[in-house]
Amino acid sequence: MVGLLLRRGAALLLTLVAASFLVFALTQFSPANVARETLGAYALPEQVHILSEKLHLQDPLVVRYVRWAEVLLGLRADPLDDPALGLHIHDPRGARYFGNFGYSTLFHEPVNDIIWSRLANTAVLAGIAFAVIVPLSMLLGILAGMRPGSRLDRVLSILSITMTSMPEYALGVILAAIFAVWLKVLPGTSPLAKGTGWPLASQFLLPVAVLALYDSGYVARMVRASMIEVLGKPYIRTALLKGLPRRRVILRHALRNAMITPFTVILLQINWLIGGVVVTETVFAYPGFGRMLLQASLFGDIALIEAATLVALFVAVVTQLLSDVGYWLLDPEARG
Amino acid sequence: MKPPFPARSAADAAAGAVARAAEQIDRPSPSLLARLPSSRIAMAGLCLILFWVLVALLAPVLPLPSPTAQDYLAMGHPGPSAAHLLGVDTLGRDTLARIVWGARIVLLVAPVSVVAAYAVGCAMGLLAGYCGGWVDLLISRLADIILAFPVVVLYVILIASVGASALNIVVAVILSSAPAISRIVRGITLGIVRKDFVAAAHLRRESALHIMLIEILPNCRGPLITDFCLRLGYTTIMIGTLGFLGLGIPPPAPDWGGMVQEATPMLIVFPLMALFPALALISLVLGFNLLADGLNELAQKD
Numbered sequence: 001m002v003g004l005l006l007r008r009g010a011a012l013l014l015t016l017v018a019a020s021f022l023v024f025a026l027t028q029f030s031p032a033n034v035a036r037e038t039l040g041a042y043a044l045p046e047q048v049h050i051l052s053e054k055l056h057l058q059d060p061l062v063v064r065y066v067r068w069a070e071v072l073l074g075l076r077a078d079p080l081d082d083p084a085l086g087l088h089i090h091d092p093r094g095a096r097y098f099g100n101f102g103y104s105t106l107f108h109e110p111v112n113d114i115i116w117s118r119l120a121n122t123a124v125l126a127g128i129a130f131a132v133i134v135p136l137s138m139l140l141g142i143l144a145g146m147r148p149g150s151r152l153d154r155v156l157s158i159l160s161i162t163m164t165s166m167p168e169y170a171l172g173v174i175l176a177a178i179f180a181v182w183l184k185v186l187p188g189t190s191p192l193a194k195g196t197g198w199p200l201a202s203q204f205l206l207p208v209a210v211l212a213l214y215d216s217g218y219v220a221r222m223v224r225a226s227m228i229e230v231l232g233k234p235y236i237r238t239a240l241l242k243g244l245p246r247r248r249v250i251l252r253h254a255l256r257n258a259m260i261t262p263f264t265v266i267l268l269q270i271n272w273l274i275g276g277v278v279v280t281e282t283v284f285a286y287p288g289f290g291r292m293l294l295q296a297s298l299f300g301d302i303a304l305i306e307a308a309t310l311v312a313l314f315v316a317v318v319t320q321l322l323s324d325v326g327y328w329l330l331d332p333e334a335r336g
Numbered sequence: 337m338k339p340p341f342p343a344r345s346a347a348d349a350a351a352g353a354v355a356r357a358a359e360q361i362d363r364p365s366p367s368l369l370a371r372l373p374s375s376r377i378a379m380a381g382l383c384l385i386l387f388w389v390l391v392a393l394l395a396p397v398l399p400l401p402s403p404t405a406q407d408y409l410a411m412g413h414p415g416p417s418a419a420h421l422l423g424v425d426t427l428g429r430d431t432l433a434r435i436v437w438g439a440r441i442v443l444l445v446a447p448v449s450v451v452a453a454y455a456v457g458c459a460m461g462l463l464a465g466y467c468g469g470w471v472d473l474l475i476s477r478l479a480d481i482i483l484a485f486p487v488v489v490l491y492v493i494l495i496a497s498v499g500a501s502a503l504n505i506v507v508a509v510i511l512s513s514a515p516a517i518s519r520i521v522r523g524i525t526l527g528i529v530r531k532d533f534v535a536a537a538h539l540r541r542e543s544a545l546h547i548m549l550i551e552i553l554p555n556c557r558g559p560l561i562t563d564f565c566l567r568l569g570y571t572t573i574m575i576g577t578l579g580f581l582g583l584g585i586p587p588p589a590p591d592w593g594g595m596v597q598e599a600t601p602m603l604i605v606f607p608l609m610a611l612f613p614a615l616a617l618i619s620l621v622l623g624f625n626l627l628a629d630g631l632n633e634l635a636q637k638d
Binding site: 157161165174271282300312313 | 377477480481484485486487488493494496498499573577580581582593596597604607610614615618621626
């Protein structure tokens, strides 16, 4: 177990390094340029050139990547910090500290001032969605998987396939049209601001519904498949032939084993949720991490993209690790 | 039935399930596609897909205005009318014509990119499973790193950096899908690379390329057919999502996701403008997903 954790920890570190380099290399294709963005659209080419020289933007890719990594690790001050540049941007945490993601050229603020509050907003949204997805998909999946081929199974299966066929943005537009435009019972936008005429809680309903419906369909299919597989096992037949009531067999004998695969799938859904929030937050103008990532990508804000990618990857890889540990604990066969 | 190798992680468990499915394919059975009509779900999906294929093929002969022609008089009342059955968009372009011509784009870009991703993914998976050793380690690590990315995040960063175009969307789909495909193919290859018929091919002194493509790859067919349909649906969703985020096929091409995005600011006044392209996309994805589900069910009956 300890060996597993150590190995996975090392793999996590390797993934973060490789992925951050990949993103760094990708953003080189972007026409956006840190010097141009810092100075704004009306700076003269000469001014941009001077700042590029000062920031050493002409250095090879690897040199710049190492410099970025040194800033992140607190070994070096961000080149944009230099007061001689006259940019008037300042990080209250100091020039050199561990976890310094540099300055966002989009917001003209330290990345650390921007990213964590948005992440908290997204965590709230994703948390509520998750709390809906788990029971909903369990219920749909177990009901459908109990009697495969029955009418209930057919109806629920088609329902969950339809749910997975609705992309978040299409679902968002449809729900907003129904509940915000025609019925006028819910706000069609969720800026999390007071004074919009809608209570704060009501601003969560549509985004959560979009995230939850799309994902629940998929997880419900997994639960159903797992349920059917377990119900086909000999020990279930034994229990039934012993004369135990079907309800008891399902609740006591089948359910626990049928939950092993869905458990890991559900944790892996967090990876999907991170992607889902990009779209959902954009649809509803929710001030979260996903919308920020999209804005940063469209603007070419390299520091913010890097930081957001690292955070997203960290969350994704850690939940994957948790899912593996859970699988290891739940399934005796995996331990052998 | 015991999995051919102990499952140590969720991904391994999934690969194990796929490998078990592969074992079942060994014995000859009537082809999946021949038994397709016996599944009502698969047929329903196929009908939806064929409907859109037909629409896409017939686009030039249908009596519709050009998808980029603007009707300035209709802009005042963009709702459905006799002249424009599904109304017009914010620029006065006929919604029905744009949906019909948009079907051509999505039905071209999605299959092309998925097939390309399959070519790359199968090559990676076969090499990893057949060669083993450091080749396997390298390919698997690379796949792990890319699969760790939340897919939408990968797409957004990639397309935002290299620019939005049909070709770049294909590249993005290859980059994000090939590792997942390679993982499936690798799992199956590992399960059968030690079988007798592969050893026999070695004895016949067949080349490694022949063994991988002719002896091993056909055994991956079953699980891959289902995955192919699901991936088509998912790629269609992704192409639409990119369009919606402003990263899709550049205007004025009629892109379904882009149409929803353009109509979203008008949602309060003319909700139908955004609903029609959204419904078109949902119905096509539903077709792919229903077909995948029906195929899956047929494969399990074996």
